[in-house]
Amino acid sequence: MNSTEAILKERIKELTCLHEVTSIIVNSDYDQLHISLEAIAYCLKKAWQFDKDAEVEIKSGIYRVKTKGFSPLMATIKSEIKVFNKVDGHILVGYPEYKYSKSDFLEEEEVLLDNISLAVSNLLERKQIKDSEEKVKRQMERTDRLHILGEITAGIAHELNTPLANILGFTELLKERISDKEASRDLQKIVDNTIFSREIVKKLMFFACEMPQEMDVIQLNPIIDNVLQLLRPSLKAKKIQLVKSLDTADIQLRADTVQLTQVLFNLIMNAVYYSPEGGKITVEVEGNTKNNKIHIKDEGPGIDPGIGDKIFEPFFTTKPIGDGSGLGLSVVHGIISSHKGSITHRQNQPKGTIFTVNFPKL
CATH class of the missing domain: 1.10.287.130 (Signal transduction histidine kinase, dimerisation/phosphotransfer (DHp) domain)
Structure with missing residues (x-):
């Protein structure tokens, strides 16, 4: 085989790789991207000059796939994966270090790798856009x-x-x-x-936000202190460690004192109910230029993702019959909405739930 035939053979391998990768991306299931990335990795492996020795790693965000023989101890070339112009990972193609060096990679292979990285970047960007739209x-x-x-x-x-x-x-x-x-x-x-x-x-x-409100400018931290004082017997009964982190700034809200007290009481009481004996509850206040945030963290079993959107609906509860009416969080949501605020929840680490109440600044 002369050099022209060898060069032609390599170009055919590269074009085949680009075509296959494009096909994989077009038919990708956004919910199973790791499968698509794994297929892309094996396509890349076949496109290299010494394809029997070439190995590939694709790493980006939560995804990391590699061909069977990939090892960190290899002579590699690298191309960065950028998602919305921010470096989010890389693609590495390598040969065994004892047998090859970086000089064994062709310039055309580096161009191919950059093109594949760009295609993968576009795929990951579309995945993020789809996730954002669904959210x-x-x-x-x-x-x-x-x-x-x-x-x-x-x-x-x-x-x-x-x-x-x-x-x-x-x-x-x-x-x-x-x-x-x-x-x-x-x-x-x-x-x-x-x-x-x-x-x-x-x-x-x-x-339903139908109760009359007495809105006034109030201090947030003293109300939290009062609620925690009311709940002290419940905390003591379950030997719960309370961690309080209140912003030292003079945080003020326009709110109904009684209703705000009810919000905090319900959220902290829920945290107590679901916390294990000897657990920890954290109450944090965070003030910034736009919002005042209250974080209530527990170490309970957490909220099943399957019911995450239902917990603020009236009469929905995970408590046993007789322990709750299912109105506590719906009332909390109604009061916060009437104060032009918002409430969200997410998983605590390593376990439990974090509720975040967000009130607008005065």
């Missing part, structure tokens, strides 16, 4: 769902208020007219259950 779509769907639930809930709450008030009023009148002790006890049960039902309606109205 925005889920957030919009969740917001719409909660808005509809809020309207339905507000209507139900208003409809229930009048009959509950009538039941309570007429029962109290009957109690005054009946001297039979057993009958009086039964009427008191009606009163107690009506009051309990009225409290549920009140919580529904909190979720």
Whole structure:
């Protein structure tokens, strides 16, 4: 074989590699990109002059794939993977160091490697764009769902208020007219259950942002201290270590004191409920130029990703029957929304949940 034939053979291998890589990228499943990257790695291996000795590693973000014989102790050439103009990884092609050196790589192979890196970069950028679009779509769907639930809930709450008030009023009148002790006890049960039902309606109205608010400029840190003081017996009962990190700045909010207290009480009480005995709860306040953030971290079992979008819906709960009505977080969400804030959750490391409440600056 003369040199012209050898050069032609190498160009055919390179063009074949580019065609195969393009085909792999076009047919990639964004949810299983590691499979596509692995296929690209083996395509690259076949494109090199000494293909039987060539090995490939592709590394970017959470992805790392390599051909079977790849080792860090190799003579390699490298091309960076850039995602949105930021270096996010690399592709390495190598030969065994005892047998080859960098001079054994062809200039055309370096050009090929750069072209493949560019194609992989474009693939990863499209993956990020798709993930971002899906995240925005889920957030919009969740917001719409909660808005509809809020309207339905507000209507139900208003409809229930009048009959509950009538039941309570007429029962109290009957109690005054009946001297039979057993009958009086039964009427008191009606009163107690009506009051309990009225409290549920009140919580529904909190979720629907229908409760009147007394907005004022308030200090955040003293309210947190007061809530923690109220919860001290619960923390002590489970031997929970409390870590408090309040920003030293004079953080002020425009908020309803009672409702803000309810938000903090519910979130920290939830953290206590799900924390193991002897666990740790962290309450952090972070103030910056745009927002005031409250982070509440626990070391409980965490929130299953499958129910992450449901936890703020009314009557949804993971607690056993009798331990919760499923209204706590929905009320929290309603109050925070009415304060033009937001609430999110994410996994704590190594275990547990972090709730973040975000309030706008004054």
